[in-house]
Amino acid sequence: MIGLEVVFDVSVAVLLVVLALESLYTPNLFTSIAFFIAFGLVMALAWVRLQAPDLALAEAAVGAGLTGVLLLDAAREIAAVRGVERTPRSMVRLTSLLVAAGVGVALVAALLEVPPRAAGLAEAVREALPLTAVEHGVTSVLLDFRALDTFFETAVLLLAVITVLVLQAHQHVRIIPWELSASPVLSGLVGLLAPVVLVFSGYLLWAGTHAPGGAFQAGVLLGAGGILLELAGVHTVSRLPRRALRWLLSLGVAGFALLSGTLLLAGRGLLELPGAGARTIVIALEIAIAVSVALTVVSLVVGSNLRLEPPEQEP
Amino acid sequence: MVLDGLSLLAVTAGVLFFVSGTLGILRFPDVFSRLHALTKADGLGLGLIVLGLALQATSLAVIGKLALVWIVAALSGSTACYLMAHFELERAQEPHDRA
Amino acid sequence: MSTFLVVSALVLLATIGAGLVRVSRGPTAADRMLCAQLFGTTGVAALLLLAEAYDRPPLRDVALIFAILAALVLTVFVKHAAIHRHSRDGA
Structure with a gap:
């Protein structure tokens, strides 16, 4: 059976x-x-x-x-x-078919290489977990063992949002403002949901230290709340001063850069966390990443609605 | 035992609401009646399943989270249906409709 | 009990499969989106059932995220559709 x-x-x-x-x-x-x-x-x-x-x-x-x-x-x-x-244009179709077929063949080839019932790295992570600052395997990999990967991931997100904001500032993308006549029912929903979203994303961030959760999920959720607020006509992110928005968008990358710089100066390896205070550092990094991710998400979606002043005089 | 029985009953009823809601969405003739079917499955189906699971829960925290999930889903579901019905109604009243 | 819960989740999965017919048939954009809304709630219910059946509490968090983001997607859709209609009228 x-x-x-x-x-x-x-x-x-x-x-x-x-x-x-x-x-x-x-x-x-x-x-x-x-x-x-x-x-x-x-x-x-x-x-x-x-x-x-x-x-x-x-x-x-x-x-x-x-x-x-x-x-x-x-x-x-x-x-x-x-x-x-x-x-669909036939050239685009043909190219994407070829790319997809290539990736597919590569994946199958890679799959055949993997020995059946491979344990992967799960056992190694579980053994080394007491050495790290947190009690959840996935978070320890993301922010301790392989913190460099996460550093670059936040940098990729920052690059993406910079690209979008630059394109919008120079009107290369067509901008249609959102219809802002919010219905009272929608405003009511947002008023009820916004606190739930805020608390729940905080919970996910905290849960990341010992259970599934973490900075990226919490950030996306917080960003979703921000978008809901903007759509209901409550302007939070779009009212932020441009300079503050830029700083907050780069908070995650800045945090990583500051940390690795300090550690290198102190004679340790790049992102080799000190034993004492590692937990505080990891949690501070998680908060910084969550804030950056949330603002990135809001900027990507309602970016076209941000009130863009003419480019500021850069010093 | 009694709790288990009630749980079974509630979850089964909830699943039935989802099944009938899907039937309604497939069989009803226009978008407004289909919205009608959707809200029943949405609200009652999930509500009954949450009720059934809450009877199995071992801690108050789990019951709280289940209730939160249902409240969020019920609020957003009914708002979404209102907005969609409103949107469709306005569209239906337009003189040059090219659906 | 857990077998019963998994069977229930399986039935819910089947209703998603059946509902796909309406997504492709439409005819209006609202029809398609109301199916997506129903799928979202069905997914939430299935996740809650699996969380209990396999004793995996984090799945309840996944369900809550689903419920919250379903609200966002639907709101964006309605705004989107309203604007599309507006621009069509203007054309």
């Missing part, structure tokens, strides 16, 4: 493939996005079944939620120019 789990897993896998195909091949942009959001949702269920709750959290926040919002935003700009029907 086939186990219940197998039935569940096969259903998830089949649904994922169907959703991916529908999302790629449907001619209407809207339908495509609706399928994509559903894809993110089922993907989160798949991560749950693969026993990766950290990834399920990230997928729920970024894959289904934030990417859906960004795609809707992009579709909004595209629709204003040439309608919602897709007009």
Whole structure:
């Protein structure tokens, strides 16, 4: 008799493939996005079944939620120019097919290299966990063992948001302001949700030290709250002085840079955390990253709505 | 035992609401009736499942979190449906509709 | 009990599969988005069921994130659709 789990897993896998195909091949942009959001949702269920709750959290926040919002935003700009029907160019199609096929072949080749039932690095991480500042394996990898990777990830996010803000400042992207006549029902919802979002993102940040959670998930959630506020006509991020916004956007990268500089000057390795006070440092870094991620998220989505003054006189 | 039975009953009823909501979405003739089907599955289905799970919960914190999930989903679900119905209604009244 | 909960989650997954028909059929954008909304709630319910069945409390956090972000996606959609209509009228 086939186990219940197998039935569940096969259903998830089949649904994922169907959703991916529908999302790629449907001619209407809207339908495509609706399928994509559903894809993110089922993907989160798949991560749950693969026993990766950290990834399920990230997928729920970024894959289904934030990417859906960004795609809707992009579709909004595209629709204003040439309608919602897709007009794929054969060259674009051919190129993306080749790239996808190449990546697919590489992935299968890599998969064949992996020995069956490989334990991976989970055991090594579990053994070294007492040496780190936190009690959750994923967080210890992100902010201790492989802090350099996270440093660069925050830098990539910063680059992305700089690009978007620069393009918008110079009007290379078409800007359609959001309709700001907020409905009273929507304002009511936001008024009730905003405190929940704030508390819950704080909780996720704290949970990251000993359970699934952490800076990126908390940041995205906080950013989602910020977007909701902006959409309901409560301007928080868009009212920030431009200079303050820039500093806060780079807070995560600045924190990492400051830390590695100090450690190098003190004669330690790059990002080699000192034994004493490591926990405080990790938590401070997490807060800095969460703030930067949240503001990045808000800037990416409602950036086009930020009241842009003419470029300031730079000293 | 009694709690288990009640739990089974509530979760089953919740799942049935989701099934009938999906049927409604597939079979109902226009977008307004489909919204109607959606809100039933949304509110009652999730509410009953949360109720069933809360009966199994071992701590007050778990019950609190379950309740929070339901409240957030119910609030956002009903707001979303109101906004969509409002949007569709305005669209239906437009003279040059090209749906 | 946990077998029952997993079966319930499986039934919910099946309703998502069935609902896909409405997403592709439409006809209006609101139809598609209301399906996405239903899928979101269904996913929340499935996650809560799995959290209990496998005794994994973090899944309740995933469910809460889902519920919050569903509200965001829907709000953005309605704003988006309103603007699209506006620009179409202007054309």
